[in-house]
Amino acid sequence: MSDMDLDLPICARQPEILERQAAPLSDRVWLWSPETSFNYTPKRAEKLKIVQSLIAGIENEDFDHETSDASSEKPPKTDSGIESMPSMDTLYWEVPKIEIGMTYFVPNKRGKWVKAKLVEIKNSQLYLVGLQSLERIVSDFLSLAHPEPVLGLVPVGSRVVAHQRGIKPTGEIKRNGRRNFQLGVVAELPSQLNGSRYLVIFDNGAWNYIESKLVHPGYYTSEKIWEVVPIQNRKMVQDFLNGHYEHVIEWKREDQIWVKTDSDEEYTECLILDIDANLLLVWFRKEGKTDWLYKGSPHILVKS
Template identity: 25%
Template sequence: MEQVEMDMGLSDIRGSLEVVKMKRERKSSGGKYADDKTLSKKRQWEDDSDSLGVVKKALVVLTRLPDYKISALRPPTPLQFYSEDESLSTSESDSNLEPGNKSSGSDLSKLKNKRNTEICSKCSTRRTAVQNNNKIEPAPIIISTAFALCADETRNVRPDLPEQEVAVDMMVLARKKHMRWQRGKILEILTREDGRLKYKVSFEEKGKSLVSGHHIAYDNTPKLEQLYVGARVVVSCSENKFHFQTGILAELPSRKNRLRFLVFTDDHVPLYVGLPSLHLVCRPLENSLEDLPDSPHKSFMTRYLRDWPYPHLTQYKAGQNINVEFNGVQQRCEVKLVDSSLIQVVFQDDQQKEWIHRGSTRLEHMIRILKLRELEEEKNDSD
């Protein structure tokens, strides 16, 4: 019995000594055992993550967007004013499909075919197609967009600048006959009973005339800040450089017209000219259009200045056949050149060439759209 108790006591002592020995070894090793355990756990975690990486591999799936989403992502286009064409969209267009509508491919093709059929039938009744050499020519689009962005390029109000002096012995351009001005010298300035001034001019090419202030123009070149759309100007005649014609300034220089001035002479002829070709009328009427005789040209200029800087222009391409009024009759022409707001046409009958403004009422398409606008305005007024 005593021997057994002694053996148990010795075993306890040995166990205590082993525990003390382990603690000393752990302390002397600086926690190496704990570090080994941590490293083993880290390796195990890396092995697990490597195994998971094989399973969770990233995939890229390309899906074609439906047409309604593609239409929504497109940037908006500027508003256009159409003459014979309408917007190519109908109430049943596939761009109006709801996102949740799961239409099959066959349904979409049927819907598109139906839309194309409706568009074709509408175009056949609303647009003119002329067959020439087995070629069908669509009617042009009438657009109405801002002519320019800079205020100096769209100025249509007379600048508030001091008037230049008009004195005796001053060289001017004066009206000798209708649509014919010449260079001359002011001999005398007369004051009428009603207070109006009259200028007696002696022309270089013989003759004298007594004219009003809006029938004389400065002989010198004007400054750019003096000019504006709607200004009454005089330009040299193309047939004779010593003769001049009056007109209305219709465009100021911009990148769209390659830094030129557009002038409509009083006989509805459009001209692109440079600054040295312009001469300002000395004392223009408050409304320059009052100096024009009643005619289709006056109606055109009234509408043009009212719509500025959003004039209506037809869009043509070189080689296109169109109808243009000449001597009161619509005649067949071919577009030869397009120069900014002008087109050069060649009449088929006599091969005569002429420059015409793309918004002129001599164009058959422009006449049609103006009639449609008048009908719409009358309808709106009645409503």
């Protein structure tokens, strides 16, 4: 038995923990004097549990401040694919180096996003070959995405390719049909409040909450990511990322609100059909259509 070991079964059988066992422990834990002993009785079982927990903590403590080579080395960072969970220091996905021979997610001539292998880089142009169709694809760095969803978090303001869900005239989300992947920008990270989904602002102006498995991070990065968004929606993305979208009212279903459309400077009366985290599903009576709006959208008239 080492100096730091305390035989608890012996404590249970004997009326007293001997000083030769308790003293070394006391010097390091409770600073007991050599004359102090710990009388064990059933009424003091709780104190004994405290001693046991202290011993467990001491066994993992590094009193000499020494670390082995194995413990001092950090685990190597790997490309955040779906194969392994990220460690704490790789919580956020990091854009890997673009290399010849690797597979990427790119749009083909028909605008459909497919997996393709990079075969050449020339004058900022990327030449790829589709994995299934074997078609030749010419792309650029703005339209290059990771071939698979990732487990590491994709930061707010990042370029992504995600599945945009269609909306029926009734406001229902279309569940069937082919996946419609579109370019967009991350506006909100997955959390308990939004059902562990990304909020994505698509280049066409649509807002959707998307499951992580349907989000491919893009390889293009910029502190002013809105500069690569189509001009008609550029200011919307810029204003949101700069914190200009603040909602001060908690809306409810069937609330009547006034919304200004892009094509009309006047406000039109709308009805809130549904609420999904920070998005409002709004029915435009005049146009006879539905759309998702962010709660803090400046297009919503807030009366003081």
